Amino acid sequence: MIVTKQKKLDEIIEKIKGSVFIFGCGICSDTSRTGGRKEVEAMRLILEDRDIAVEGTYVIDAMCHFQKVRKAVRDNKEVLSNAGTVLVLSCGSGVQSAVGVLPDTIKIVSGVDTVFLGNIENLSSLKEMCSLCGNCVLNETGGICPVTLCPKGLLNGPCGGMKNYKCEIDENLDCAWVKIYERSIIQDTIKDIKKIAKPKDYSVKKPAATLRFTGSHR
Ligand code: SF4
Ligand code: SF4
Known part of the structure; x- marks a missing residue:
């Protein structure tokens, strides 16, 4: 799985323009605890606390899967059209699925850093074994x-x-x-x-x- 870590919050917020739609990834980012349902919801609360409106959230099975991202975009078309920024809490591959699927006019912000390909030792330990x-x-x-x-x-x-x-x-x-x-x-x-x-x-x-x-x- 791809291991990610959350970027500094101020770094993320600085890039956000207008209201936000948040995408998470239910596989790797969920296991990395950077973009599963829990983290997406936590991010929503943090942004709202900073007076940034959150138009909606959606956790895709695998952000690196273009077809799943296309479907998620279709399913959230209206609410996405209200967002000034789409924040993606997945690896760089997932972020670029969003870039590839959404119109170029939509600002996309990555909320995590992609760190390594990791083996799962247990639920709290991910180990790099292949580069x-x-x-x-x-x-x-x-x-x-x-x-x-x-x-x-x-x-x-x-x-x-x-x-x-x-x-x-x-x-x-x-x-x-x-x-x-x-x-x-x-x-x-x-x-x-x-x-x-x-x-x-x-x-x-x-x-x-x-x-x-x-x-x-x-
Ligand atoms: S061969 Fe590699 S792993 Fe072994 S002591 Fe040297 S640097 Fe460390
Ligand atoms: S040799 Fe290369 S491909 Fe094979 S396990 Fe190591 S980093 Fe991965």
Whole structure:
């Protein structure tokens, strides 16, 4: 899921012109506690307390889904037309769904910062395990990502700073490369990590990628 954190309130309010319609996202922003029903309602109360009129609110299943955003816009057409600003409490992808669907004349404000792709450890802990590098090395590193979990992103490790299996950058962190070695021994894939990894091909991480499916799809 995409992890987000709320922007500073004054930063959001400064961008708002006129009255507001608030969109939330019922999946990632809900789990991040930045834009689910509860946070959308809290934002409504805060804005009204600052004398900013809120025309309406709507939490979409997934703000990153263009068709769902189109439907939400259709369902709220009248009330949206009264709003001077549409405030979106979802990741940058969701904000741009709104930008893509709503007319260019409507001011759209993002209420959160998009932080990382996170694994859900439990309801109060989200952990970054993949940085979406576009050139995955997990098959060579025992299924553990050095790009994300080693603070230096080393493809050949561990570095000389590893001490007592801990990371030199943060002694509370296990060294990612120790974990990679340990798991590779268990998996009998140690030969893979003994090869010197070549510099990563970041050219495959093209900006603004689009993945198109072929054949039947949902
Ligand atoms: S190498 Fe790491 S950052 Fe890159 S795609 Fe694989 S898991 Fe994600
Ligand atoms: S100690 Fe391990 S995890 Fe930390 S920077 Fe060095 S190789 Fe990476």
